[in-house]
Amino acid sequence: DAGVIQSPRHEVTEMGQEVTLRCKPISGHDYLFWYRQTMMRGLELLIYFNNNVPIDDSGMPEDRFSAKMPNASFSTLKIQPSEPRDSAVYFCASSFFRSSADTQYFGPGTRLTVL
Amino acid sequence: GNSVTQMEGPVTLSEEAFLTINCTYTATGYPSLFWYVQYPGEGLQLLLKATKADDKGSNKGFEATYRKETTSFHLEKGSVQVSDSAVYFCALTPTGNQFYFGTGTSLTVIP
Numbered sequence: 001d002a003g004v005i006q007s008p009r010h011e012v013t014e015m016g017q018e019v020t021l022r023c024k025p026i027s028g029h030d031y032l033f034w035y036r037q038t039m040m041r042g043l044e045l046l047i048y049f050n051n052n053v054p055i056d057d058s059g060m061p062e063d064r065f066s067a068k069m070p071n072a073s074f075s076t077l078k079i080q081p082s083e084p085r086d087s088a089v090y091f092c093a094s095s096f097f098r099s100s101a102d103t104q105y106f107g108p109g110t111r112l113t114v115l
Numbered sequence: 116g117n118s119v120t121q122m123e124g125p126v127t128l129s130e131e132a133f134l135t136i137n138c139t140y141t142a143t144g145y146p147s148l149f150w151y152v153q154y155p156g157e158g159l160q161l162l163l164k165a166t167k168a169d170d171k172g173s174n175k176g177f178e179a180t181y182r183k184e185t186t187s188f189h190l191e192k193g194s195v196q197v198s199d200s201a202v203y204f205c206a207l208t209p210t211g212n213q214f215y216f217g218t219g220t221s222l223t224v225i226p
Contacts, residue, residue: 004158031212042218043159043204050212091158097212103149104214106158 004107006092012113018080021110024073025094033093033104034067034077043091049075050097082114117142121205121217128195128224136190136220138179138205146207148172148181148188153202153219162190162203195224 005024013019025032033048047057052069060067064083069075079086089111093104122137140148147166151159163172168183177192188205205217 033214043216045213048213056213093159095212103161103164104159106151106160108156108158 004092004094004105006090006107006110008110009108010111010113012115013082014115015083016081017114018078019082019086019112019114021077021090021092021112023075023077023092023107025075025092026096026105027073029094029096029105030072031095031097031104032069032075033095034075035091035093036088037091037109038088046077079112082112084114087112087114117146117207117209117215119205119207119215119217121203121220123218123220124202125221125223128222130197130224130226131194132224134190134192134195134199134222136203136205136222138188138190138217140186140188140205140207142186142207142209142215144209146209148179149206149208149214150177150179150188150190151204151206151216153204155201159204195222197224197226200224 007022034046036044046059047067049069067077089109091106091109093106095104118141120139149164150162152162153159163174165172165181171180179188179190200223202219202221204219206214208214
């Protein structure tokens with residue numbers, strides 16, 4: 001398997017623009033997670049899905065952020081409008097839940113820079 | 116609630132030195148415990164895990180023992196290499212579907 005795939009790997013945009021980050025989870029996994037990593041705040045869980053349904057979006061910082069999972073093999077995280085403080089590395093992770101021993105598999109991340 | 120506290124970094128060691136990175140946790144129930152590693156420019160990768168008290172997880176010379184009495188899961192390696200330079204994250208999950216990560220500890224190993 002190719003692992004979790006994220007695109008783009010790097011995104012540079014100007015304040016006010018819409019940004020869309022994409023994720024393809026590992027085939028067969030039923031959980032998908034979006035995280036944000038910054039030096040100041042570390043790794044933060046933004047939202048996670050189970051069988052394409054959002055379960056907990058309490059980590060989404062504000063209404064400018066939205067996430068969708070239209071099918072089992074694709075998810076997007078959208079920021080509209082973007083702001084400089086959104087600059088971070090965004091990770092997607094997936095897992096196949098059978099027990100608490102199961103692990104999450106992370107993608108390589110998208111480094112977002114908002115000017 | 117659920118949370119993980121790990122030692123502040125950065126940690127700098129000479130090659131072949133002994134490594135300990137402390138991790139303590141607070142959790143409801145009986146969580147599974149994990150160490151993840153993040154190499155520069157990459158995503159997090161599972162390093163090792165333990166699912167019940169007194170279990171020892173091990174991989175690539177790293178070890179950690181699930182200590183319920185001290186609520187700890189300290190990471191150790193007897194002889195670090197330059198290639199071990201990375202950021203290490205301690206994590207727990209009480210249920211398997213939501214993870215709680217520590218803030219990460221940066222390790223630099225110098226030749």
